[in-house]
Amino acid sequence: MTTPDVRERRPARGAGFDPERARRDVPILHRTVNGHPLAWLDNGATTQKPRQVIEALAGYYSHSNSNIHRGAHTLAREATELYEGGRATVADFLGASSPEDVVFTRGTTEAINLVARTWGSRNLGPGDEILVSSLEHHSNIVPWQLIAKERRARVVPIPLLADGAIDQDAFADLLSCRTQLVAVSHASNVLGTVPPVREMTALAHRYGAKVLVDGAQAVAHFPVDVQELDVDFYAVSGHKLYAPTGIGALYGKPEALAGMPPWQGGGNMIDQVSFERTTYAAVPHLFEAGTGHISGPVGMKAAIDWLTSFGHEAVAAYETELLGYAQRALAGIDGLEVLGTAPDKIAVLTFTLAGHDPMEIADWLDQDGIAIRAGHHCAQPSLRHYGCTSAARASLALYNTREEVDRLVASLRALRASGG
Template sequence: MTIPDVRAHDAFAATNPLPPGALPPNALPPAPAAPASTPPRGAGGFDPETARRDVPVLHRTVNGRPLVWLDNGATTQKPRQVIEALGTYYSAANSNIHRGAHTMAREATETYEAGRAAVARFLGAESPDSIVFTRGTTEAINLVAQTWGRTNIGPGDEILVPRLEHHSNIVPWQQLAKEKRARLVPVPLLADGSVDQAAFADLLSFRTQLVAVSQASNVLGTVPPVKEMAALAHRYGAKVLVDGAQAVAHFPVDVRDLGADFYVFSGHKLFGPTGIGALYGRPELLEAMPPWQGGGNMIDQVDFTGSTYAPVPHRFEAGTGHISGVAGLLAAIDWLTGFDREAVAAYEHELLAYAERALAEVPGLEILGSAPGKIAVLTFTLAGLDPADIARLLDRDGIAVRAGHHCAQPSLRHYGLETAARASLALYNTPQDVDRLATSLLRMREDIA
């Protein structure tokens, strides 16, 4: 199967104008002016328009306004290369994998395993065999909990988890700890939303079997010093699982340099399809782990007297996998790595600073989390308005943000909150998107003043 060219930006832009009825930004009704500030200029040569041209949904309208997609923390939008890869798979190469001798089975298998190799390169893994495909971050964490965890966690053992974690990196460990009579130990946060490193060091002991930490917080944007935390945990013999769901779209990742024993992420947070993700595990750990689910594809021999299992990584991929999802994930990785990742990270950092300055001019608005080096996430409250109302009113202006607890209630409770609004940025967002957000929020403040 041939994956579409991931660098043909210009031809698509020329033949895909805005949909009928789309309004230019200057067609918005008059509103209080957003604060003047110098916008980012494509740091390191990166121009967000080269990414925007590839993403069809960014050119639609919502409620008669051009869409501003600021809900990237929940899911990213998909470039046409990903959409075409899915269509190409189903229209030209739809087949099950690994078990067929015919041409289409070979083509589908080649695409699936090319996706595994692409993920390994993307993460800096030792080999493709250290990559297991899952439905996403949540399933990957549960896989580790139910295989490595059940084998290695026992009574009195401790699992350290910072308070900034997504529920997916709390609940599976909570369930495991209850089953095994172990302890789930929360690591506190500092006022700026960073992980309290002194407390982390004090909590580590030879009872610690696992540290589970996100590389970037979905609510506070915090980027913990994972490499240093992993090195310290390893001194006590603990293993380290890193939740990379929010990190992989924002900056390059090298799992071996980080010292991660396990690393997990979701494709849909990486401009790929939903329902596909990956687990990286150090080869010696994967080899020692028992299967989680039983069925086809993960076996060697089956008899009613017993069964033997396929080698790693296939023993962890029972049943028919999300083959089209892997094709889409492969296209997403090719698309993203076609840009200068360091230049993209620099641009997003500048765009975040621009957004923080703009929102600072909105009376009564408070941003949660100010840890140095945070990713482009702006979780905020606005005095006098419920977060759900903020999201609804922004949607009226064609601006998509998220409101609620963001599946990270301990993070919000650190600030005495149960809910908040969140605008999360990606490489295809622009200063004009930020201006639209600031203008709409200023209008809200005037309406309730």
């Protein structure tokens, strides 16, 4: 197996991208925390929002707020156009063949649960296997455990190599006629690993298995084309993509979505209802029962427009360069170990520091205005691979700078020197 050519397609270095252009657009980055300028290095948990997204939300609620699809008045038409315009933008961003291939959800977690409860309930049976990589966030593990227990199927973990890459030889050996689905992250939220999704998908398809990809950590960092990857399902979260919380999307191949039953009942997902018989709306509305997060797609469209205005390839190149700078800088701190050194990874740096608890590290950095994450990161199997139950994590984005990395390193050195 070879690694994917995602990085190989990117221009060398930052391709002229200037992070200050992005920083000017993000109001929260200009506040202080504990007397210091905020250094937001917790992008793996959520990204900060540019003014273009904030203004789009304010504009929607100020001028076009209405329920959608069912109203005949002007505001209903405007709100519907904005909502469906968001769907079209997400479809184009992911490389989907049609907006109808995109279902709005509350986020990646709900998208994966949707597939588990609908596709899983219809297609899994006793003895069937779901292969799940050991990179996964809990939201791409637990839903499969729940449906597997109900359907008497099995969840089979795909092991990792020492550097945090998925063991491709083990993956090939685990595939069999019993494999019904492969679930894998496009980028790990803990190790940063970017697996060779296209190649894994091609191999899984030889056995007739479907492939679901958790793209929550990927789409903000590098371009994604779901048709090129040939995946059956791809899930994303808006708030990891500079968009509002509470909105996400599920891409599904048309034939896969068409074979899935409703998972929630209510308004918007119906055609005709009577006590004798109910018929349902077409996909994607079939899976969007009730009044959804209407402003969410408005904000998601604004976020995607903002991100792509910089050139997604240029952003990816800049983040790769910044990651390299941070890796070299952290390597000079005694007792610090970065978890996950796979050659293809996004700008996520999860680490331990000898003699210091991760929560202590995070609290120390917070006093210097530096925000990182500490804990198990909802990915306990990944940490157990390194013998850890918790770790600190700095995750970078397009608006982060070398100066912020320098502040992180200086603060960590001061912590080591303090002996506290």
